[in-house]
Amino acid sequence: MRLRQRHGCLWLAGGLLASVAHADNAPTQSDFGGVGLWQTPTARMAEEGEAALTASHVEPYDRYNVSLQPLPWLEAIFRYTAVSNRLYGPEALSGGQSYKDKSIDVKLRLWTESRYLPDLSIGARDIGGTGLFAGEYVVMSKRFGPFDASLGMGWGYVGGRGDIKNPLSIISHTFDVRPASHEGAGKFSGNRYFRGPTALFGGIDYQTPWDWLVLKAEYDGNDYRHEPQHNNQQQRSPINVGAVFRPNRNMDLSVALERGDTVMFGLTLHTNLAQNTGPAKLLDPAPPKRSAAPASPEQVDWAEVARALRDNAGIQVSSITRRGSEVIVKGEQEDYFYSAKGVGRAARVLDNALGPGVDWFTVVAQQEGLATTETSVNRQRFAQLLDHDITLSEFRQSVEQNAPTPRHEELLYRAPVKRVEQSFALTYQQNLGGPDAFLLYQIAATYNIDFHFTRNLWWSAVVSADLIDNYDKFKYDAPSDLPRVRTDVRKYITSSTVTLPIFQFTGTRQLGQDLYGMAYAGMLESMFGGVGGEVLYRPFGERWAIGSNINWVKQRGYDQDFSFRSYKVVTGHVTGYFDLGYKDVLVAISAGRYLAGDWGATLDVSREFRNGVRMGAYATKTNVSAEQFGEGSFDKGIYLSIPFDLMLPRSTRASASFVWDPLIRDGGAMLSRRYSLYSLTSDRDLDNFNSNLDKIAE
Template sequence: MRSTLTVGRLPFLGFSLLAIFLLLVALGAAQRAAASESPTSLGLTGLINMPSGRMAEDGMLYMGFSRSAPYGAAYGVMQALPGLQVSGRYTRISGVQGFQNNTDYGSYKDKAFGFKLRLLPENAFGLGWMPEVSVGAEDIHGTALFRSEFIAATKRVDLGVLGNVDATVGYGRKRIDGPYAGLRYRHKSLPSWALVAEYDRTAYNRDPFAASTGLSNRKPGRLGVGLEYTWGALTLQATRNQDQYGFNLSLALPLQGTRSFVPNINEAGPFAGGAWASAAPRPTAAQWETDRQFRQNLLVALHQEGLRNVRVAWHNGVMSLSVSSNRYRYASRGVGRAARIAMAYAPFETQTLEITWETRGVAGMTWTFFDVPTLQRYFMGTATRSELAHAVTLSYANPNGRFEASRRNDLNAMLDELAFQQSAGTNFDWGLARVQFDTHDQTSFTLAPSFSSILNDPSGIFKYDLGLTAALDVNLGQGLWFEGAVRASVLETISDISQQSNSTLPHVRSDAPLYRQASRYKLDRLLLNQLWHPSQRVYTRASFGLYEEMFGGFGAQALYLSGGRWAADVSVDILRQRNYKGTGFLSYRTHQIMASGHYRLPWVDGLTATVRAGRFLAGDLGARFELTRTFKSGLEVGVWYTHTNGNDITSPGSPGNPYQDKGVFVRIPLGTLLTNDSGASASFSLSPWNRDVGRMVNSPADLYQMAEKGWLENARDGDGLRGISDIPPEDTP
């Protein structure tokens, strides 16, 4: 099993450490989960061990740990869609050796995945007696040691002053053997407490290692009881079942219920003393043209606010700005800051304010405020959000400019440099163990911890590499970027892995331990990226250099944005595998050709489907399917499945069932976890095995991700004005 995590494009922290961190964040930030939904000992919401028919709130994420001898299980459950719940679980079986002749691994461990799908909502068809009905399965992949399938129905009954009760009946097969039932009762005066009882149909006597663990004496069909207490985001359930005491501790994180888990209380206004308005007099058009001090003061204020690569022009009543920044989670928030500052220095004759948001030196989206008085009234609190929405248009940036002012620039390099010096020079940013310095043209240096891990190797359950990564991004102008990164391992155990890969495919990924064994210091990335914006909604890129730790070469990508729900891109990369030390190359040469289509599905908020088809790193041909959900909190969760002709038949694959690459990935905007805004993000991916089939090179600068996170996601969020005035209600769902 492999797991990696990055902040922006830098390695940062592993899956396990991130999970612990999110638990701590949620303790103080999460809202209380719905009272009648709690995870079972296996993960999916339900009673004690038996799943119910009820779903959780959309976007609810549960993380927890349950213990009932001989099992201890760490799990995660997500309400990925309103009618779909998915779970992942890692179970330890006490008293059973994982590998004979290998004591390093410890007790036997098993990973499992499950799902629950709603068939009918409660009170469907207007029938008050109709229960919520769902079907599901546990342990649907891999060894399937604890496989079960079920259908369950749950109905809430209001008892008036006595509270309410959720009643569940269900039927299962395999590990859940036959009919089951249960109740969860909550008194009205004690909403944090609940009594839980179930008729447990778990066939413990059929579990693996039942004889050696004493489970062979347990029969299905016993009564289990539990006492449950909820405190904020935490729920603790103490249980008694099959003559065994147990507990289940879970934490609920509402991904769809909030825009930010930590309020950005350290954000201040862009004017002197943190004010949100300026008392300085505005110039006339003639003064703007003749006195360069107004332009310089505007530029100083924009730089102080963290806005970079600034272009400003005024012509015939139109002020046009082009700005870029890594400081904002939402482009519209940066646009709002730029608009506030611009209206403090713009000539009185200004009738239209046009602000174009750039990412990596290319223009993305343009906000055109054609009714400047309404914009000013909104900033003063005398105009409504609806009035502002009717005074602005959002459009894809036109590289040729919409107005004459769009094609001009009233600044020059000397003025820009002087203004930047007046604004205190290099900007310093830090948070969540990440430090960054950047200049007025977004040249930046970043230092961050790095973490990668391999789970479930026979030599040990958890192998890790903890180090530091230093990265330098230099803006060479006109969309040309130089990027370099070096990484040093401080503490690592991945190099202890002695078992060589058994893959019969070219070892494009499965030799990861050899790269750790070769050197503690690596040149991780060294390349040039050139980005172009040839026409509206069309972007292209060319790259050359060391893409990542394992591959280098050259390639190109082209992206087309439809202007609606879909986008398409194609990429070609000619590659050579780097040697284990990172100082040269191995003999393996390959090329990756990939055509991708992306479609934002209309049925569920924030749901995008992606299909990538082509030639992968190991030379196999096939397609990769991705489904990604971006919640209102900004957290993005996705799954992928790749099917190719790679014919990976060595374990964990087999001649009758070749292994296909699959896994989950998560991206978390750091601005939701900090007291100040930030455009940085943390991301990680997790898959069952580190194999070579269906694998792709790390893109040096993926154009669709640049567009999606840079401006598309923001522009498609409601009216595209999220956080534009830093008024707290603007950030509510």
């Protein structure tokens, strides 16, 4: 469990089941997760944006896999494996719980199938986990009508049969021997990759004339004579055969005979998150109907217009001004995830309120008092778009987006500050794969309140009350050679039923046209309180930004009240953000000091799809040695963020996040800040607006 938002798992499962955006005859998942046959991978990839949850059982292994396809040539899998005939540890520690293994897999497609050439992919299993099931492979796949044939070569667990000399030995004899794995190390062991004897594997996938039935047969590259933990299995046949039944587009049921005498059962739920457009917004207000409005700006009831903008366009107005023939609305978008939809609704409201003489409508996006982007729409061209007299591409030429700049404007209306915002919510958090139980969970009721003294200064608080949990089983404190900045998580979760995770004062300030600042103080997260500040330089129209934060924090008491423990530290980072301009891939590199006093850097790479779904991975390496860091060697994980807008019948800007990190350790731990300037200035990324411009007419 990582100190990020953890309660998105239930929503993720619901979104997977609700979506129907999935192509027929899509590739099937293997027992290990990822596109493949049964025990072996193929060179195929799922559709871009695909996500799959797979559970499989083949004695003595139960595997639970999440597969993500962030790019057309990249597949990522994270997995829990339960080894049913091996104990997690001593009975005093984990009772009769079976052993749990955690791992991450990656597969890359080197080239795509053509008329004569096959798909060719290279991949690795268990690249950053214990190494129990670690293996590498190269595999190719070629389609022949309804048949899809694959042939590959495996190293390590994938090629456990080891009956072929490593062909890489012609480069160096060091490839002849595969060093032993260091169980629990969690290292990227480059000295083991593609080392040792190899084995061939392959098979055939047959799409029957019935869409609901796929048959698969494979030759396994493993003979199970060298299983981890001396758990060798008898293999009566290297041929695995079975069928995949597809009762609907989002579910696969699998059954196979493996090792000649062992039955495998599997269930996969899958969907394409990138293609998901969400349900119809039946609970949204209807767009304003067009009406004649002879009023001049001086005659308009601007307070009423501001209410209409809030109710229909989702904009909490701060001011309305005029600049010649242009009317400017400044405010914060609170409802619509797609900024173009809010701009279009605002243009309709203004069009109904104003007579001739106003030719442009401009919306200046603000977040917590910070102006980020101004979007201007030509009134006449917008009317032509609504009347279908021009195409969307023609209308696009009349839309302008610029950095907000101070200019002389006539004030038409200034809204009072909205003082109080409050909400109630149910939250869910979990801890998977620990020694106390495979799944530790908590459902809590939270009350959130923000009180704004000004638009740029506010107080936030979150009160959490435990409703249902099984954390009474949570008794294990992980060993640590570092200050316990995260591994005391058990005590923070179990010490009090009612907690105060957040009690924070925050102020923002625009320091320049492209420069933003923020300061904060209070109980900043569940484990630390203190003071800090951040600055961000984010030039308009550029695909990069750079920011820095510094914080003096002290460890909070376990009850998450106003008490403190003795540990304190100065922590902070400099972060560079780089949008690669390729499929909305964002690279963030942070360097600085972490909560345990260690120094190092974090690399975060993510891809955001047009509908707001984000898939990403991160890794942190600091000056703490692998031995001092403990199990896992360094911090790493995979995450998935899904806008609630894709799941609900009403527009919303909220999102659910699922973060998978194998272990809670103290090294490489960042302060979990409630706000970040990069997020608050997200409207400076114009991709959301431009990619979804069609929603301006909704």
